[in-house]
Amino acid sequence: MLIVEGMPLLYLELAVGQRMRQGSIGAWRTISPYLGGVGLASMVVSFFLSTYYNIINAWAFWYLFHSFQDPLPWSVCPLNDNHTGYDQECEKASSTQYFWYRKTLNISPSIQDSGRVQWEPALCLILAWLVVYLCILRGTESTGKVVYFTALLPYCVLIIYLVRGLTLHGATNGLAYMFTPKLEQLANPKAWINAATQIFFSLGLGFGSLIAFASYNEPSNNCQKHAIIVSLINSSTSVFASIVTFSIYGFKATFNYESCLNKVILLLTNSFDLEDGFLTASNLEQVKSYLESTFPGKYSEVLPQMKNCSLQSELATAVQGTGLSFIVYTEAIKNMEVSQLWSALYFFMLLMLGIGSMLGNTAAILTPLTDNKVISSHLPKEAISGLVCFVNCVIGLVFTMEAGNYWFDIFNEYAATLSLLLIVLVETIAVCYVYGLRRFESDLKAMTGRALNWYWKAMWAGVSPLLIISLFVFYLSDYILTGTLQYQAWDASQGQLVTKDYPPYALAVIGLLVASSIMCIPLVALGTFIMRCLKRGDTPPVA
């Protein structure tokens, strides 16, 4: 996926940016006047992304600030009213889930109950936007210096975590799970689609941020070398991070498995009044069969309460996205020694990564705006960035409401996926066929002094567009086949997630999200065509 799709498309975007020396709107308009819509679509997608992405930073801030308490607030359940036991919701779910769903999000049972804006996440969101504003205030030059910090620090933290993770008890279980190939999963096309989408997102293709950054490069910059290096570093970082993730995951799974076993042991010891310490993990199965044969009646009473503990099922509980960071990881961290240190370090790293992503997104929005002569003559750079941050912050307050996480999931799943695929497809076709591959090749040669390798040409012209089209078809067929879209809602009485259907207005919002970015391309093309026709209608008398 990386070699076939990621590297060629990354090189393409960097080359376009470097050659056209403008943000995404101007760059595509230079390639062909009808294609200014591509840049606009990129900008719309980046705008959606920056609106909802910063709430993750807000949550990271929230957890970071709460890491300086002893004990960690998500490691213990709060007490109920008469102090005889723990809060009921917390008992049913786990303390980390309770902290996430109740204390952080204060989530409502469904997307219809919007609730009020929660002031704590709202404050953290405002802080997150202030930090982003601070970094982009002076434009891309200052952003470049900040990025040295935000990009390198996570590596340090990852190395520290690697050492800590590998020395944890049970880490090897996780690593073994990661490295054993699951062949039946590989045969599933969904896995390949996810891999392709992952490459898109981690490289940041189609957002316009790459074009924006590349436009600040020197024309003679060797962007081919940079494209290869960047994509290789990106993928090796992903592998490195997944080693760390899986070792900690293995620790958590082993810990949960062992505590599950201990619960079963305690239950059996108490029900049958066995000697304390007699039952251990090793003789559990033998004793169970012995008890079953000797006291069948009592055993069948106890059987429903006994959970079937399995290490494999613990490892297989795949979680991704915000759930992974804030629930699974905090659960693993709370069991480590000196958990405050690990927690603070982890959320600081998350914050650095998140702010780094935000800088790219906002650069993608700001560069076209500042390139535009009309806007930049009226307002100084600081005011434009301030305005963008302010508007995004106000819209982002929607995600701090009680139903905010459901809206966040909508944005997360639908705002970018389809639109990005289409944008990158149009980009590739535009450069190869509309602008002309040979013309682009000679441009690059004149600019960088290096001839274009046949591999890149083959990829750009043939393989990558076909791949993207097939991905697109898969996605559409997947959406059509599953029927009504559903989401996971948190049920406080049961203490777990339940599946619900989206109400019609949520479906309308989803449709609007996808359509608004995709429609830019044909609409702008149509608009330019009409303007040209009108102009041609005006000019004949002059000619």
Added chain:
Amino acid sequence: MLCLLFFLVTAIHAELCQPDAENAFKVRLSIRTALGDKAYAWDTNEEYLFKAMVAFSMRKVPNRETTEISHVLLCNVTQRVSFWFVVTDPSKNHTLPAVEIQSAIRMNRNRINNAFFLNDQTLEFLKIPSTLAPPTDPSVPIWIIIFSVIFCIVIVAVLLLILSGIRQRRRKSKGPSEVDDTEDKCENMITIENGIPCDPLDTKGGHINDAFMTEDERLTPL
């Protein structure tokens, strides 16, 4: 006669203390879980200590100060270690109400636990819920303190950057006009040194001396 009385007393005792009897409580200890290698064996001496602790707890209840160790009856000791106990009144005919025993044990739970090196989880009194320690809540939540500190730092940094940006722009826009002022002054005051006016030396721009050709033109192109 004495033997009969003795049997009668033990029979009554046995009746008073039975599993699921009225006012009886089950106790469960997990000594090996709590202490590991340092676990002690549960024998009659430990039972005596337990009876003493229960009697001590009951003595703290108003108008039960005369409770003796012999009033606490233990029965059905299993290997687990678990057993049932009741507390009788001085006449040894009735058991004390469960509510009194419950409140007495709850008040002195900590001391009973410490006597056996155990805690609420490893020394369980079934049906007597333990009062859990409420988490210490500082008056101002810690996270707000840290939040305000970082918030103030960020706002100060933003303001500094904005102000320095404004100052830079103002300096740039004032810059060319300042240069003009000094040159006007020079033109007004023609300084004369050694009879030669300094005017020609102050002209801006200067003239290109053709004698010094630029490097590129000297070399013939390839």
